[in-house]
Amino acid sequence: MSIIENLFAISPYIALFITLALGYLIGKITIGRFVLGGVAGTLIMGVLIGQFGVQIDPGVKTIFFALFIYAVGYQGGPQFFSALNRRTINILLSAVVMTVTGLLCVLAAAMMFDLDSGTAAGLAAGGLTQSAIIGTAGDAISQLGNVTEEAKQMMQTNVAVGYAVTYIFGSLGPILMVSWLIPTFMKWDIREEAIKLAEKLSSGKPELAPGQFNALTDLVSRAYKVDSNSRLIGKNTQEVNAELLDIAIEMIERDGQAIEADKSVSICADDVIIITGRREAITQLVGVNSQEVSLPTGTTLIEENRQLIAKDAKLIGKTLAQLKATANSDVIRGVYITDVVRGGTSLVITPDLTINKDDIIQLTGSAKDINRVEKNIGKRLGSAFATDYVLFGLGMVVGLLIGLISFEIAGIPVTIGSGAGCLISGLFVGWLRSRKPQMASLPLGASNFLRDFGLAVFVGIVGLQAGPQAIDTIKEHGLTLLFLGMAVTIIPQIISFFISYYVLKIKNPIEALACVSGGRSANPAFAALLEKAGNATPVFAFTVTYAIANVLLTLWGPIIVGIISTQ
Known part of the structure; x- marks a missing residue:
């Protein structure tokens, strides 16, 4: 002892x-x-x-x-x-x-x-x-x-x-x-x-609980074949994306070849369009009868979720629809809104949701496109893993x-x-x-x-x-x-x-x-x-x-x- x-x-x-x-x-x-x-x-x-x-x-x-x-x-x-x-x-x-x-x-x-x-x-x-x-x-x-x-x-x-x-x-x-x-x-x-x-x-x-996750994620990527009666035919991706709030067309596949979304590329019948965004909004865009198809193994689409703090005085009091129109004015593939957090609580995303100062707005899209619009919204939220x-x-x-x-x-x-x-x-x-x-x-x-x-x-x-x-x-x-x-x-x-x-x-x-x-x-x-x-x-x-x-x-x-x- x-x-x-x-x-x-x-x-x-x-x-x-x-x-x-x-x-x-x-x-x-x-x-x-x-x-x-x-x-x-x-x-x-x-x-x-x-x-x-x-x-x-x-x-x-x-x-x-x-x-x-x-x-x-x-x-x-x-x-x-x-x-x-x-x-x-x-x-x-x-x-x-x-x-x-x-x-x-x-x-x-x-x-x-x-x-x-x-x-x-x-x-x-x-x-x-x-x-x-x-x-x-x-x-x-x-x-x-x-x-x-x-x-x-x-x-x-x-x-x-x-x-x-x-x-x-x-x-x-x-x-x-x-x-x-x-x-x-x-x-x-x-x-x-x-x-x-x-x-x-x-x-x-x-x-x-630790280890659990929601298998039905809000953010999904889906591929659809454009039929001959689609209202999307003849429009380029920028025109379509400008009308969308929480989804975007990110890629077009034609004759087995992937085509990067571009202003000069118009959507044609039998194209396969890859849409990324919130699940329910995708269904509203393409319709319930659209033909969903599988993409070839190895197809990749790199995007980023970035959280921005609403600081720009010109956006405070505006709606999400107005924010989206401003954000997509100078991007190729489109940036879409996937979350809005106010006071620690996620809000339901609707076109007429009004932006308050210090709201956290999560944008999704290519890093290049988000970089173009970030300065018009506010300051990037710091790392989730860094202590102040x-x-x-x-x-x-x-x-x-x-x-x-x-x-x-x-x-x-x-x-x-x-x-x-x-x-x-x-x-x-x-x-x-x-x-x-x-x-x-x-x-x-x-x-x-x-x-x-x-x-x-x-x-x-x-x-x-x-x-x-x-x-x-x-x-x-x-x-x-x-x-x-x-x-x-x-x-x-x-x-x-x-x-x-x-x-x-x-x-x-x-x-x-x-x-x-x-x-x-x-x-x-x-x-x-x-x-x-x-x-x-x-x-x-x-x-x-x-x-x-x-x-x-x-x-x-x-x-x-x-x-x-x-x-």
Whole structure:
């Protein structure tokens, strides 16, 4: 054992990565419908490996949690601001129910088992996983009158003891509740419900899991034989393409030879025309009775999808039909519109759709033709794989600065904290990206990595730090405090869930579960819910309840001390 302890003392990060590896390994264990999950597995392994006395700078936990919560906010920003409405009141009330129920459970436990103010405050801090209670309760204890200094010191020590004993299950219990117990009782499939909610928020656009793709793509290339009655005979490709919005004739095959589309080439009967564009528009052009033919093996047609940000003042307020007419005025084969994105959402392409500033317009065609029209539309959208480190860095700075803000409520100091600060900053930057697509790029792969790795490190360090003290205090004080902590952790969640679901009518499963985790500021539980959901749909409900819970739970420290000290 001494060898391992020495190794972890020399390089504690070895212990951290062992915790991550083993935690996510046991997180794959499946028993029936129950899957522990990587978050809960990492927390458990952290407690076990933490018995070797691993010491890791607490600042590491802080910065990785900040990265995790910033990425969460960034991904959920567009949906968060679009979802703000009167329904938010019920979600706010859900957080109030959770926090007040938690307070009542702590007070009931203190009165039934004759706990002193310090132990009761520690029970609240650990059972409700709100570390700020330690500070506010300790300050309130120091100001108690008619109490000796020795008694005050003992109560302040008991705050830490109660916190240490109850914190582990305080973190693990909500994970099990939102990722397994409640969904199992309600017969919910979290991933399926998250997909449904994502489709609802995106106006019915399906969400695809990793490896999935839509086999019925909107953009297709088809070849048709021109019959003698076709209205296209006698027209050249530029004339035909000028009339089209989201398709174009790109190639003509005559007598077995491919002819590059050109102004001088007119369409003749029995020609084979290759049309590329949106599926339904192609059918409208050639007619349902047209004869589709196969192209010879090896036929190639190289085109490009290019996304442009609508910036040209002359185009803002114009329709897509007007844009297309302008775009095709000086091209040979034709450029066509295959997507319009506004505020992060793809719009239905119609000729009379009006262009707004900062719309993302996707043009398809040859690179040469797109180059000719690009300058008339706007700036090219940057690479989808490059991170805007300027705004990423500034976003983190702003989040950490917000976290330093302190204020008083009824004389009680409240600090926002780096977690809440970076969540606010991430939400704003994510929303900014949806409105100003040329700014704040953080590719999905990069944000997923920040989110998942930041979470893994945070939870691992929580377990490593809390493990030794919790085991020692359980041995010293018995299991009573541990069981009280379990009750304080579980009972408010059950009560809050049923009130939220049946009284406040928060019927969407993802939002209901997010309210449970956010209403007690349970970051690991929220992380587990995100892991099960596989998308950012829980962000909105969690963010609203998390903000309220952080303030109210922090206030409970001096309230608990004040009420119990007068008994």
